[in-house]
Amino acid sequence: MNNTGQHIEIWDQCLEIFKKNIAPQAFKTWFLPVKPVKFHNSVLTIQVPNKFFFEWLEEHYVAVIKAAITKVIGISARLEYNILVNQQNPQQNPNSSANTDYSTKESQTIPNPFVIPGLKRVKIDSQLNPLYTFENFIEGECNKFPRSAGVSIVNKPGGTAFNPMIIFGDVGLGKTHLAQAIGNDVVKNSESKQVLYVTTEKFTNQVIQAIKSNALNDFMNFYQMIDVLIVDDIHFLANRPKTQEIFFNIFNQLHQSGKQIILTSDRAPKDLTDVDNRLISRFKWGLIADIKTPDFDTRRHILEQKAKKEGLELTQEIKDYICHHIKNNIRELEGVVISIVAQSTLNKRIVDMKLVKDIIKQFVSQVDKEISVENIKQLVAKYFELPIEKLHGKTRLREVVIARQLSMYLAKTYTNSSLKVIGDSFGGRDHSTVLYSLKAVQDMMDTDLLFKDTVTALEKKLELTLQG
Ligand code: ADP
Ligand code: MG
Numbered sequence: 001m002n003n004t005g006q007h008i009e010i011w012d013q014c015l016e017i018f019k020k021n022i023a024p025q026a027f028k029t030w031f032l033p034v035k036p037v038k039f040h041n042s043v044l045t046i047q048v049p050n051k052f053f054f055e056w057l058e059e060h061y062v063a064v065i066k067a068a069i070t071k072v073i074g075i076s077a078r079l080e081y082n083i084l085v086n087q088q089n090p091q092q093n094p095n096s097s098a099n100t101d102y103s104t105k106e107s108q109t110i111p112n113p114f115v116i117p118g119l120k121r122v123k124i125d126s127q128l129n130p131l132y133t134f135e136n137f138i139e140g141e142c143n144k145f146p147r148s149a150g151v152s153i154v155n156k157p158g159g160t161a162f163n164p165m166i167i168f169g170d171v172g173l174g175k176t177h178l179a180q181a182i183g184n185d186v187v188k189n190s191e192s193k194q195v196l197y198v199t200t201e202k203f204t205n206q207v208i209q210a211i212k213s214n215a216l217n218d219f220m221n222f223y224q225m226i227d228v229l230i231v232d233d234i235h236f237l238a239n240r241p242k243t244q245e246i247f248f249n250i251f252n253q254l255h256q257s258g259k260q261i262i263l264t265s266d267r268a269p270k271d272l273t274d275v276d277n278r279l280i281s282r283f284k285w286g287l288i289a290d291i292k293t294p295d296f297d298t299r300r301h302i303l304e305q306k307a308k309k310e311g312l313e314l315t316q317e318i319k320d321y322i323c324h325h326i327k328n329n330i331r332e333l334e335g336v337v338i339s340i341v342a343q344s345t346l347n348k349r350i351v352d353m354k355l356v357k358d359i360i361k362q363f364v365s366q367v368d369k370e371i372s373v374e375n376i377k378q379l380v381a382k383y384f385e386l387p388i389e390k391l392h393g394k395t396r397l398r399e400v401v402i403a404r405q406l407s408m409y410l411a412k413t414y415t416n417s418s419l420k421v422i423g424d425s426f427g428g429r430d431h432s433t434v435l436y437s438l439k440a441v442q443d444m445m446d447t448d449l450l451f452k453d454t455v456t457a458l459e460k461k462l463e464l465t466l467q468g
Helices: 004-020 024-030 051-073 144-155 175-189 198-212 216-224 243-256 275-282 296-309 314-326 330-346 353-363 373-383 398-414 419-425 431-447 451-468
Strands: 035-040 043-048 076-085 165-168 195-199 228-232 260-265 287-290
Touching: 004 024, 004 043, 004 051, 004 431, 024 051, 035 330, 043 051, 051 076, 076 353, 144 175, 165 175, 175 195, 175 228, 175 260, 175 419, 195 198, 198 216, 198 228, 198 243, 216 243, 243 260, 243 275, 260 419, 296 314, 296 330, 314 330, 314 353, 314 398, 330 353, 373 398, 373 419, 373 451, 398 431, 398 451, 419 431, 431 451
Parallel strands: 043 076, 165 260, 165 287, 195 228, 228 260
Antiparallel strands: 035 043
């Protein structure tokens, strides 16, 4: 029953809470004019002067109102609004109906206000990072396929066979970047599309929150409004059955209504452990595309882009060195660039090979125990079918000279040895000879494709050694 006075008591307690949480002026403007009308079956009805007032409260204060009534009434609390129709001077509106009075007319009761009403009208904040675009997502063999699938989605969200699209791959390879680039382009292309990016972590927290505050329905309703839903790192769904269940429902509803779903994961769906099979089978409906580790050229391309962005100029030798050592993670490539910039500007260090090697050491733990000059000599000698001693000796035979110079070049790239140490290990040659050899190799690579292929082949072998 409607307990006389109870609604007033409840609202008074709520006002106390609002007062503490809302700036005095806003409190006065938006809360004092509100009148409690009744309280029945956990539903508190309040009266607001007009529709605009109602919308304003809902758009700006929904969280605090909800928190307050839940605190005062309990978890089952609900709120309803009565909106006074035309409270303004009746003379201004002679044609208005009998409702033009000041009494508590239930002229327009709006149920379930926690379906945040602004949402239907207001564009959802996509939560996208505008820096993740297609323009700065360098294409390589490693990401060609997911990238072009992404472009098709932009042109027709929800309307391609790529639904859901699952981007998977190791950490730092660009999954988040690509997923967000798709989202950003959709936003750019079609103003009206509601795009939402959410991490699985955040989604999980939202689910927990919604359950706690008994607002699961509203939560689901909110997600149903999305046209392109991007959920990042779905491997974190593992061992979260409730989140999986809710996600399953949202997934089905969106998919059925032709909305686009984009997911990222650090592994292929079939390898997701502790995720419900129902979900995994849904994931297989669309496109599963992996981003692989970038090859050398793509790494260099990305490195050049990142360096350019930071206004950093790097020599070819330095770029090669970095890309030879940072292979499996683009985020680390960025990290190296940032570190170089920091060291050169803050610590005023010259950007030379020594600095770069110092920095790389922090990123790659095995730099020190990697390939030795000796390993390189063995590899090159074997490749050219020469006895290793020839590399130390004085022979000026062209073939031997080339093998020797190439060994020095690789030693410089793949080891931490100084020019002097390298010279020493090639029969006591001095550092200028080594320097000359490096230059000679570079020149030959630039002019002789066959030679360049040889170098690439040897580099591949060294990379394999590094990985093994
Ligand atoms: P993941 O989500 O796979 O762990 P991210 O998308 O966060 O990886 O990428 C790591 C970093 O590398 C980001 O700063 C991203 O901008 C950058 N990156 C990844 N792939 C590329 C690429 N192809 N071109 C340019 N930058 C990239
Ligand atoms: Mg990511």
